[in-house]
Amino acid sequence: MKDRALIVFARSPVAGQVKSRLTQLLSSQEAADLYRAFLVDSLAQYASLEVDVRLYMADEGDPGVHLYGAQLKKQCGDGLGERMDHAFRETAAEGYEQMVIIGTDHPTLPTEFIMDAYEALSDVPAVCIGPASDGGYYLLGMSPLICGLFDGIVYSKPNVLSLTLVRARESGASVTQLPVWYDVDTPEDLRRLVSEKTALPPATMKMMRMLESRYGL
Numbered sequence: 723m724k725d726r727a728l729i730v731f732a733r734s735p736v737a738g739q740v741k742s743r744l745t746q747l748l749s750s751q752e753a754a755d756l757y758r759a760f761l762v763d764s765l766a767q768y769a770s771l772e773v774d775v776r777l778y779m780a781d782e783g784d785p786g787v788h789l790y791g792a793q794l795k796k797q798c799g800d801g802l803g804e805r806m807d808h809a810f811r812e813t814a815a816e817g818y819e820q821m822v823i824i825g826t827d828h829p830t831l832p833t834e835f836i837m838d839a840y841e842a843l844s845d846v847p848a849v850c851i852g853p854a855s856d857g858g859y860y861l862l863g864m865s866p867l868i869c870g871l872f873d874g875i876v877y878s879k880p881n882v883l884s885l886t887l888v889r890a891r892e893s894g895a896s897v898t899q900l901p902v903w904y905d906v907d908t909p910e911d912l913r914r915l916v917s918e919k920t921a922l923p924p925a926t927m928k929m930m931r932m933l934e935s936r937y938g939l
Contacts, residue, residue: 726773726840727818729809730792732761732826733780747909747937756929757826758787760906763923764826765790767833773840774818778809803872806862814867822850822863827905829926830915831860835900839863842898849890851883852900858882860903868893913939 733740735758737750744753768775769790777792779785784794795812799805806823813821820843822836835852842850843865852861857880864871871889875882890897906915915922915930916939922930933939 724774724817724819726820727813727816727822728768728771728773728775728836729806729813729821729823730764730768730775730777730826731780731797731806731809731823732764732777732785733757734783734785735761735787736781739781741907743908744912747912748933752933756906756926756933759925759929760829761785761826762787762925763829765792767831767923768792768824768836770833771836773822776809776813778805780805802877803875807869807872810864810867819846820844820863820865821867822861824861825905827907828860828903829906829923830918830920831903835903836861838900839898842896842900845896847893847895848898849893849895850898850900851886851890853883853902855902855904856880856907857884859886860905861900862886864895868895 735754737754740757741753775792776795778795778797780797797805798808810821820840822839839850839861842848843863846865847868848865849868850863851859854860871886875885904911906912916934
């Protein structure tokens with residue numbers, strides 16, 4: 723049996739197809755370039771962990787960035803819930819016991835949060851969730867495969883976290899919540915990223931310096 727898998731959900735950094743809410747301030751190409759920076763830095767961060775990284779892309783083909791050893795996979799399903807469910811089932815079928823899903827939209831997420839998630843999955847059955855400030859979550863872990871966590875949830879709604887917690891508790895699993903963090907999806911999030919003066923990873927730092935000088939963030 724394998725031990726730990728990190729399921730990463732991402733898209734190819736193509737202008738007009740990623741970070742659309744940032745185009746209230748940025749051009750489509752700038753938004754895509756920033757997303758590329760997030761993706762590169764995230765994969766580098768995740769590669770430092772002692773886990774198998776499985777990069778599930780929402781679109782066909784190579785994402786056009788260095789994969790840092792991640793296994794390239796394809797998302798399958800009609801909606802986000804169905805796609806996540808498929809990724810967990812596929813990963814479990816390959817023998818993984820502790821499984822965590824995460825995105826690439828939080829460039830300052832502390833690495834220790836991810837490791838804390840795996841520690842929380844040691845006493846099975848278990849669910850670990852990282853609440854996002856928008857009412858969703860930036861991370862979800864389970865051990866072993868727990869069915870039903872994604873049923874009936876509309877992922878564009880602000881009650882995603884609360885409904886997922888209900889599903890997790892109904893499953894009988896122990897439930898652990900990590901500290902709240904935030905994704906960078908809007909111009910306000912960009913300004914928050916600048917105002918917090920947090921150390922940024924290299925690709926994101928390079929992009930943010932350019933955007934700060936251009937837009938006075």
